[in-house]
Amino acid sequence: MSRVLAIAKNTVLEVVRERVVLVLALFGVGLVSASQILAPLALGEGKKVVTDFGLAGSALLATLLAVFLGSTLLYKELDRRTILAVMAKPIRRGEFLLGKFLGLWATSGFLLAGMTAIVLLLLAVSYGGASWVLLGSLALTVIELGIVTALVILFSSFTTPGLTALFAAATIVAGQFAEDLLYFGSHGAAPAVAAATKACYWILPHFALFNARGLVVHGAAVPPERLLFGAAYGLLYMGALLVAAGAIFERREFR
Amino acid sequence: MGRLSDVTRACQPEQAGRGPIREVSPLPPLRLTGVAKVFRDPMTLRRFTAVEDVSLTLVRGEIFGLLGPNAAGKTTTIKMILGLIRPTRGTVLLDGRDPRNPDARRRLGYLPENPCFYDHLSAVEYLDLVGSLCGIPPAIGRSRAAALLERLGLASHARKPLRKFSKGMTQRLGLAQALLNEPTLLVLDEPMSGLDPIGRAEAKKLLREERERGTTVLLSSHALAETETICDRFGIMNEGRLLETAIPGLLSSGVREWEIVVESMPPRMSESLRAAGHRVEPVGGRWVVGVRDGAALQEALAGLTQDSVFVHSVEPRRETLEEHFVRALNGAGGGPS
DSSP: HHHHHHHHHHHHHHHHSSSHHHHHHHHHHHHHHHHHGGGGGGTTTTTHHHHHHHHHHHHHHHHHHHHHHHHHHHHHHHHHHHHHHHHTTSOOHHHHHHHHHHHHHHHHHHHHHHHHHHHHHHHHHHHOOOOOHHHHHHHHHHHHHHHHHHHHHHTTSOOOHHHHHHHHHHHHHHHHTTHHHHHHTSSOOOHHHHHHHHHHHSOOGGGGOOOHHHTTTTTTTOOHHHHHHHHHHHHHHHHHHHHHHHHHHHHHOOO | OHHHHHHHHTTGGGGGTTOOOOOOSSSOOOOEEEEEEEETTTTTOEEEEEEEEEEEEEEOOOEEEEOOOTSSSSSHHHHHHHSSSSSSSSEEBBBTTTTTSSSGGTTTEESSSSOOTTTBBBBHHHHHHHHHHTTTTTHHHEEEEEEEHHHTTTTTGGGGGGGGOHHHHHHHHHHHHHHHTTSSSEESSSSSOOOOHHHHHHHHHHHHHHHHOOOOOEEEESHHHHHHHHHHHHEEETEEEEEEOHHHHHHHHHHEEEEEEEEEEOOOHHHHHHHOOEEEEEEEEEEEEESSSSHHHHHHHHHHHTTTEEEEEEEEEOOOOOHHHHHHHHHHHSSSS
């Protein structure tokens, strides 16, 4: 496990020392703060606007960080051949991938947590109290980020950064509508289409499960069973993606 | 500057109870048997044989030089030894184990050709990462890293970001990371590349010290003269094949020519030597006569003495590694002309 953590720590340092992270963090702070400007237009619903806008912006930026920085992580290792000296050490390829995954997930998770903390601070300062139910939404978004990161690691194990970002973005968008896809297939579609949509429903990550912002903006807490189910589903899904990525990476040759 | 023995001493705590002498496996540190690698172009599906039927066994504690022109298959062979690519045919064994098994790489040190390390890290941070990957306890890792950085002249640059390192400094850091786990097998791809003359001399000294400690070294190089001075044995590769393995000492025992240096020589004498098929050349105010064998040497010396020519010196001229290398490649039909 120390080898995995060493790779994860190096990945965190690599990502954090990229200037784009600073830009994203500043952009995130700006975005969350901008919700304050919109709040007076919401006719007494300012707190909801700040919460909804802040949480959605935080999740979007953390996802962008995971997709765009993650898609180049493995590619840079192979292109600059830094991976040669590392893989000659007594480390399994799966451990290397797991370390990359954990490092990227941790970094995007820290960015998300930081921006959520700013939202909580804004709520506390402007509306006289932070709504701690936001933490339930944060937990689910962190798990969602884990799936996004694992998707990026899987795609980057066999293709280019551009295609990795494209495939990951397509899967994220499709995953938001997994339920709608099943509904579409089961209502009058041809049997082949119905079978295809059903297959997609089971294969695609169900990202809607992790979106609890609708609940928390109204001050409702995320039910514990939803948190538990989300965690179990998310960890299983991440595990499956990483096993697939590991199997592909194991066969890869470092020419 | 510290010596590598300082590094060894710094690592004593890990070796408590068994002294500085390493555990020695009875198996050869490296054995390649009929190894071949065929690549396929993903676009044209055309096959390309990079390495063909290479068999080689290294002896513990030797420095083996793998020589060959560009695209001879040296780096591909090295990558198969490290488990970075799979052989299409044949087997590679490190201490009797498949190199794709991480345990087989536990005491392996590797310096890639034109190494590149994480430029967001400093030298100390990189060696810390390497120590963690090798499972070295942090305190011992830090101690070894400090001693190696001192030994390789990088101590004053230990905290500098690697992006600011010159090529020579990166090469020296490459040697440091390869030595951090006290390897029993060192695989160095062009270790002298990018080093200045002082750096090369230091690197050669370091390799000799490693050999004294029982480390087996496999190095690939284009620098033939330097390889000749440090290698116990070398192999010549060309077009993916290992053409031959030889020992530099035995190679140079074959005298190609005897050179007689004389102060001055009457024109009649030089014409007569040329007529006998010998090489006669004026060099720096003296004359050099090259004769092919011992009998011809005796005959030439007798003639020179008879004519009262002062013989300055008589020296055997042996085949250099470079001459041998060119001859081996030409013999294989693929070498430089």
